[in-house]
Amino acid sequence: MTASGEHIKALVRSHAAGDDAAFYAVALQVAAKAARQGHGTLANDLKQAIDAARRQPVASKVTAIARPRGDLADLVTAAFPEVSLRDLVGPSHLKDAITRVLHEQRQRQALSEHGFAPVHRLLLEGPPGTGKTMTAAVIAHELSLPLLTIRLESLLSKYLGETASKLRAVFDAVASQRAVYLFDEFDALGGDRSSNDVGEARRILNSFLIFLEQANAESIVVAATNHRSILDHALFRRFDVTIKYELPDDLQAAEVMKARLGSMGRGVRWAAIQDHVAGLSHAELVKAAETAAKQAILRGERQIAVADLTGALQERRTAGSE
Incomplete structure (x- = not known):
């Protein structure tokens, strides 16, 4: 046999951990062993397959895996996000919580060997537009x-x-396909059962609680809600971690807009816009930055003016109060 038992175990471990570099390194060892044993054609075929796989864009590989089939096709939409942890603006405790999730997931095999499961059931709660959906994308x-x-x-x-x-x-897919599963606007499903007199609706939530309790730790289940107060209390103890999101403070608001504007925001005196950001979410700040940037571009300018940004922020505040 060309691949030894140790090679096969190493291939399985690296694949489960999502470590492409280790997977390809072991595969090349198998090819080298094949060549030493006189299986030149097999060794060459393996090397060509490895080279082809390395050249294939990561997004296209994952998209092929993620494409839902059968009953699942009508129930989920699949994506391979490009947003990273450094793109997420928020307080340190928020990033620390997400970093913990990532670390435990990357070390899930070590945890499993000691009888522990990594964090894999997350409840994200807070006002609309504060980064809950983005967090799921970052984790993915x-x-x-x-x-x-x-x-x-x-x-x-x-x-x-x-x-x-x-x-x-x-949840069958959660068990069979490692992915991040997002239940957005979760309050539509997880509302308080005591205020709902529809027996079937209560049974649906009970089913969700059972499925969530049994969810495979290889996948990450994320529930996001804008309305914590209306969630059934039985839900909270089923999640491993609850992360609370809040509207950005002045410094965070500036960071959100700086990130979106890039070089177009270099000339802005950010202290001059502090009085205009209160009460606006991350999403609204991004929209205001985009509006200001487009105004400058249409004037033929490469940087926005403070007036562009304060005007756009005021528009968002007015729209939100209507």
């Missing part, structure tokens, strides 16, 4: 995993009896 990108967003409008069937079976299809 940092772990080189597809992001599968559950389409709640498809999941919550008008025939309530079908919803539990659809949930089972989603």
